[in-house]
Amino acid sequence: MTSSMLFNIATFSYLISMLAFFTFLAVKGKSVGLVGSLAAYFGFIVHSAAILLRWKESYDIGMGHAPLSNLYESVVFFAWTIILIFGIIDLKYKYRVVGAFVVPFALLGMAWAQLGMDSGIQPLVPALQSNWLLYHVITCFLGYAAFAVACGISIMYLIKAGKDESAGSAQSGGIIAMFPSIKILDDLNYKAIIIGFPLLTLGIITGAAWANYAWGTYWSWDPKETWSLIVWFIYAAFLHARFTRGWVGKKAAILSIVGFAATIFCYLGVNLFLSGLHSYGGGG
Amino acid sequence: MTTSNRGFLETLWDFFCSLKLAISLLILLAATSIIGTIIPQGPPPPEYLQTISEGKHKFYQALGFFDMYHSWWFILLLYLFTVNIVACSIKRLPRVWKAISEPTLVMDDKFEKTLSLTHDFKMNGDAASLRDKMVAFLKGEFAAPVVTERDGEFHLFAQKTPYSRLGVYVVHLSIIVIFIGALIGSFFGYKAYVEIAEGTSTSVVHNRADMKPIDLGFTVRCDKFTVSYYDTGAPKEFKSLLTVIDGGKVVFDKRPVIVNDPLTYKGITFYQASYRPAEGAGLYFFTVRERKGGAPAKISIQQGERKVLSDGSTMQVLEVAQEVSKFIPQFQGPAARIEVTPKGGGAPQVFIVFQNYPEFDAQRGGDLIFSYDGSEEKMFTGLQVAKDPGVWVVWAGCFLMVAGCCMAFFMSHRRIWIRVRKGEVTLGGSANKNQPGFQLAFDALVDKLKQQ
Numbered sequence: 001m002t003s004s005m006l007f008n009i010a011t012f013s014y015l016i017s018m019l020a021f022f023t024f025l026a027v028k029g030k031s032v033g034l035v036g037s038l039a040a041y042f043g044f045i046v047h048s049a050a051i052l053l054r055w056k057e058s059y060d061i062g063m064g065h066a067p068l069s070n071l072y073e074s075v076v077f078f079a080w081t082i083i084l085i086f087g088i089i090d091l092k093y094k095y096r097v098v099g100a101f102v103v104p105f106a107l108l109g110m111a112w113a114q115l116g117m118d119s120g121i122q123p124l125v126p127a128l129q130s131n132w133l134l135y136h137v138i139t140c141f142l143g144y145a146a147f148a149v150a151c152g153i154s155i156m157y158l159i160k161a162g163k164d165e166s167a168g169s170a171q172s173g174g175i176i177a178m179f180p181s182i183k184i185l186d187d188l189n190y191k192a193i194i195i196g197f198p199l200l201t202l203g204i205i206t207g208a209a210w211a212n213y214a215w216g217t218y219w220s221w222d223p224k225e226t227w228s229l230i231v232w233f234i235y236a237a238f239l240h241a242r243f244t245r246g247w248v249g250k251k252a253a254i255l256s257i258v259g260f261a262a263t264i265f266c267y268l269g270v271n272l273f274l275s276g277l278h279s280y281g282g283g284g
Numbered sequence: 285m286t287t288s289n290r291g292f293l294e295t296l297w298d299f300f301c302s303l304k305l306a307i308s309l310l311i312l313l314a315a316t317s318i319i320g321t322i323i324p325q326g327p328p329p330p331e332y333l334q335t336i337s338e339g340k341h342k343f344y345q346a347l348g349f350f351d352m353y354h355s356w357w358f359i360l361l362l363y364l365f366t367v368n369i370v371a372c373s374i375k376r377l378p379r380v381w382k383a384i385s386e387p388t389l390v391m392d393d394k395f396e397k398t399l400s401l402t403h404d405f406k407m408n409g410d411a412a413s414l415r416d417k418m419v420a421f422l423k424g425e426f427a428a429p430v431v432t433e434r435d436g437e438f439h440l441f442a443q444k445t446p447y448s449r450l451g452v453y454v455v456h457l458s459i460i461v462i463f464i465g466a467l468i469g470s471f472f473g474y475k476a477y478v479e480i481a482e483g484t485s486t487s488v489v490h491n492r493a494d495m496k497p498i499d500l501g502f503t504v505r506c507d508k509f510t511v512s513y514y515d516t517g518a519p520k521e522f523k524s525l526l527t528v529i530d531g532g533k534v535v536f537d538k539r540p541v542i543v544n545d546p547l548t549y550k551g552i553t554f555y556q557a558s559y560r561p562a563e564g565a566g567l568y569f570f571t572v573r574e575r576k577g578g579a580p581a582k583i584s585i586q587q588g589e590r591k592v593l594s595d596g597s598t599m600q601v602l603e604v605a606q607e608v609s610k611f612i613p614q615f616q617g618p619a620a621r622i623e624v625t626p627k628g629g630g631a632p633q634v635f636i637v638f639q640n641y642p643e644f645d646a647q648r649g650g651d652l653i654f655s656y657d658g659s660e661e662k663m664f665t666g667l668q669v670a671k672d673p674g675v676w677v678v679w680a681g682c683f684l685m686v687a688g689c690c691m692a693f694f695m696s697h698r699r700i701w702i703r704v705r706k707g708e709v710t711l712g713g714s715a716n717k718n719q720p721g722f723q724l725a726f727d728a729l730v731d732k733l734k735q736q
Contacts, residue, residue, distance in 0.1 A: 063514065123514040126522055126543035126556075198689040205682040214544050216555050216670030217475065218678060219466070221353045223321040233314035237307050244303050262314075274321055 003057055004119060006050030007076060011110040013043030014083070018107050021100035025175045033096040040090075040103055044083045051080060054121070063123040068137040071271070072117040077137070078267070079109035081145035085195065089149060093188065095180045101152035132210035140203030140228075144263050146196030147235070150189050151260035154253035157185040161250055186249055189256050190242060197235050204228050223274040227266035234259040300371035309365045316361065320352030366463060369456045377453055383697075384446045389432045390439040391701035391712050399701075401713040401726045405733065411438055414704045421736065425729060426700055440702040449716060451691030454684055461681030468674030474498060476669040480506040481562045482662050485529070489669045500552060500669075502530035507538050509559055509663040517607075522556050524665040541667075551671055558666030566661035568601050568620060570637070573653050575646075582657070593652060596627030604659055608638065616640060620656045698722055700729070709733075 020036035023029075054067040067073045086102045089095070113119070156179050163176045179185065207225070212218035219225060238255045241247030247255075299305060324332055328350055333341060348355030388395060396402055407414055415431065415438040422429045422442045429442035476489040476498055485505035488497045507525040514520050521542055528536040528549050541547045546555040566587050573580035574594065585591045590600045600623050605611065608619035617640035625632040637645050642655035696717035703710040711730060715722035 123516065123518055123520065126519060129521075130544040132544075194693040198686060198693060201689055202686060205686065208682070209679070212672075212675060213546070214555065215557070216546070216553055216668050216672070218675065221320060221325065226317050226321050226353075230314045230317050233310045233317070237310035237314070240303055240306050240310065244307075247307070270321070 001053070003050045003054035006046050006053060007110070007114060007119075010043045010047035010050060011107065011114050013039050013046065014079075014103055014107040014110060017043060017099065018103045021097070021103060025097065025100055025178055028178055033099075036099050036103070037090055037096055040083055040099060041087065044080070044087060047076075047080050047083065051077065058121045061121060063121065065124045065129075066134050066137075067121075068133060069124055069128055070122055072113050072119050074137065074141070074267075075109045075113040075117070078141050078144060079106040079113070081141045082106040082109070082148050085142070085145045085149045085192070089188065089192065093191075095184065095188065097178050097180070098149075098153060098156070098188070101156050102149050105148045105152065127214060130210060130214065132206060132213065136203060136206040136210055139199050139206055143196045143199035143201075143203050144267060146192050146199060147231075147256075147260045147263045150192035150196065150256045153185055153189045153192060154256040154260075157182055157189060157253040158250065158257075160185060161253075182249065186252065189253060193235055193238060193256065193259075197232075197239065200228070200232060200235070204232060224266065224270050227262070227270050231259060231262045231266050234262055297371065300367055301375040303372070305364075305368050306372060309361065309368060313361055313365065316352075316358060319349055323349050323352070325351060325353075362463075366460065369459060373453050373456045380449050380453070384449060387441060387443060387446070387699065388701075389430055389441045390434055391441075391703050391710070395701075396703075396710065396712055399712040399714055400719075401723060403711045403730045405709040405711070406707060407709050408707065411436065411704050411706050414438075414706075414709060415440070417736070418702050418704055418709065421733065422700065422702065425732060429700075429702070438704040440704070441699070443697065443699045445695050446697050448691045448695035449697050451688050451693070451695065454688030455692060456688075458681045458684035458688055461684060462678050465674040465677030465679075465681055468677055469672040470674075473670070473672035473674060477557070477666070478504075478669055479560075479664045479666050480504065480524075481664050482506055482509055485527075489667075502528060502535070502549065504528055504554065504667075506665050509665040511559065522559060524556055524667070526554065551673060553670050555668040555670070556665070557668040560664050560666070562662040562664050566604070566659055568604060568659045569657035570599075570620075570622075571642070571655045571657055575651050575653060593624075595652060597624055597652070599624045599654075602634065608636075612636075618656065618658055620659075622654065624650075624652070624654075696722065698725070700726075 017036050017039035020032055020039055024033040024036055051067055054073075055064075058064050058067065068077055082102065083106050086099060086106075089098060160176055160179045161182050164182065180188070204225075207228070208218040211220070211225075234255065238252060238259060241252060241255060323344060328341075336344075344350060347357070352358060391399075409417070418438075418440055419429055419431065422440060427442040427444050429440040432439045432441070475492045477492055478486055478489040480486055483506070485503050487500050487503045489500060490496070491498055505527040507527055509522075509524050511522055512520045524541045525538040526536065526541050526547055527534060527538055528547070530549075535549060536547065539547055541554060541556050543556045546553045548554075567584055568587070569582065569584050571580050571582055572593060581594060583591060583593075585599070585601055587601055590598045592598050602621045602623055604618065604620045606618050607616070609616045612619075615638055617638060619636055619638045621634065621636050623632050623634045633650070635645070635648060637654045637656040639656045639658055645654045696715045698715045699713065701712040703712075711726075711733065713722065713726040713729075
């Protein structure tokens with residue numbers, strides 16, 4: 001059994017999970033929803049085992065390091081954190097249907113990594129040889145994942161709110177009827193973001209501490225750093241916006257989606273389009 | 285006159301206190317920060333200038349886009365942001381402090397109506413014994429209460445984590461602390477750079493900002509610099525052995541400094557940053573034997589040096605490579621290209637000898653057979669040098685920020701009131717955050733009380 005095989009099984013489980021959630025939306029059968037959650041959990045366990053196995057494999061070939069060092073490994077880890085945050089929200093708040101809008105993000109990541117990327121284990125260049133790699137990457141990606149979940153919930157919010165408006169006061173039927181009420185979606189969006197925001201803050205701080213330890217500058221306005229700050233500003237604006245009446249609901253949902261778009265640009269766009277310290281994604 | 289003045293000041297104060305300003309500033313800071321990630325920062329390279337028109341260049345220059353994050357208007361935004369944070373906190377803090385330090389101890393009928401969670405019980409017993417029972421109950425199940433007597437009724441008040449209300453102000457304070465730390469660093473610290481050749485030492489480094497020399501007050505020597513590689517050819521480790529000498533005393537002796545493991549002395553930290561070969565300072569080693577036999581001679585020769593060999597001819601090293609396969613794919617390892625000039629002059633011979641193939645040169649058919657034994661190249665190590673006395677203030681700010689976030693997001697100020705009358709007990713509750721969660725806890729408390 002190799003880690004690569006396990007990653008394929010996890011990817012396939014997420015596909016099953018997503019299809020089950022979509023079916024759940026259409027037929028509203030409780031057992032179908034359960035299949036969706038169980039498939040996601042099964043995938044998560046296999047996914048975790050695969051990450052550990054890959055960690056071991058890197059030691060077996062003599063360049064042992066945590067599997068968090070290149071684009072492939074980070075995308076795989078990002079997918080793992082998305083399912084983790086989804087699992088927490090699913091178990092705690094029991095709004096299963098959220099899976100239909102969150103699991104696709106994880107599936108997309110895994111499919112991209114498995115089909116489109118070089119999965120070879122590479123040795124660590126000197127700059128990455130530090131325990132800070134672990135702290136920095138884990139906190140950042142848990143934060144990103146919480147924002148991904150918030151984004152999925154915000155999309156649900158906008159669909160539901162749009163339907164509610166066009167249907168007037170009449171009960172909206174069909175797929176939308178399965179969604180939690182917009183009040184709950186608004187609250188879940190906020191809850192996901194208050195998980196993500198402190199994690200992103202920690203991610204930026206561990207990055208700054210690492211940079212200070214490695215180069216003697218905790219902040220250098222490098223594009224990646226700047227973009228992480230941009231993301232931080234957007235979610236800080238979101239949190240403040242919740243205290244004023246006009247900014248809950250639709251505006252908050254849009255801000256959450258904009259925040260996640262900025263997060264994705266911070267993660268991938270900066271590496272692909274701009275140059276800087278975190279250049280592994282650009283192949284350079 | 286005074287009234288309009290006062291009106292203006294009040295408007296200004298309200299402007300700086302407003303949440304709208306806070307949201308606008310956050311979004312404005314996010315949006316403008318993007319500029320500096322798209323336009324190259326620092327002196328623009330000529331290739332870039334060719335891609336933009338002169339008008340655009342002048343425009344960018346005027347707005348300071350090439351040093352975006354130090355431009356007057358970006359700094360102004362940051363100042364506005366700071367003033368906004370301070371003003372907001374000053375305005376709201378007294379009210380929050382009052383809620384913490386002077387809680388409502390008495391739940392009268394009017395106050396009861398404002399609470400969303402209340403519950404009435406009929407209970408046997410006089411007020412005093414019920415009071416004692418309720419005090420014990422709150423102590424055991426929630427928190428120790430404050431008891432107030434009014435008009436023959438007893439009012440109990442208990443609360444948990446009141447200070448979590450300060451979380452948001454702790455976060456605001458942390459931002460100010462981080463800014464102060466950054467200012468201390470920029471006024472009293474520096475970022476510098478130094479290159480030291482192996483075997484030499486220095487006590488002067490050069491400031492990155494203006495290239496001015498800075499006297500360290502002690503001496504740093506580079507004893508050795510080495511690079512190691514993975515089998516794939518990717519660099520594995522850059523290492524300098526540094527010796528620090530202060531007042532004639534060795535403080536650090538041959539301390540290895542690698543990337544991600546700097547050396548700090550007297551608040552000044554040295555980071556392994558780069559390296560380069562010191563041209564002309566390398567030493568190369570060869571073995572030369574005569575074809576007709578005899579003991580082989582070991583020779584060492586510097587770049588540019590001409591050495592006389594046993595038969596009177598002279599040799600010199602033209603170039604060396606650490607990995608020859610890049611140029612000659614059939615061979616691997618280090619190689620040297622040398623020139624041998626026969627005694628008394630004549631046409632010089634130029635050929636390559638390989639470290640991994642010591643017998644190779646025999647095929648050339650010359651009277652002397654050369655083999656390459658490797659080199660000892662002198663290297664320069666490049667060190668970043670940083671002094672930042674504000675960094676601990678920044679870390680303290682970061683710690684405050686994380687602590688403040690946790691207080692603000694994950695803790696809530698929960699309060700329980702109990703009013704005791706003869707034969708009647710009323711429970712009231714409120715939480716400033718996570719109402720549904722608190723409702724569950726409140727319901728559980730009511731159930732427990734019912735069982736008593």
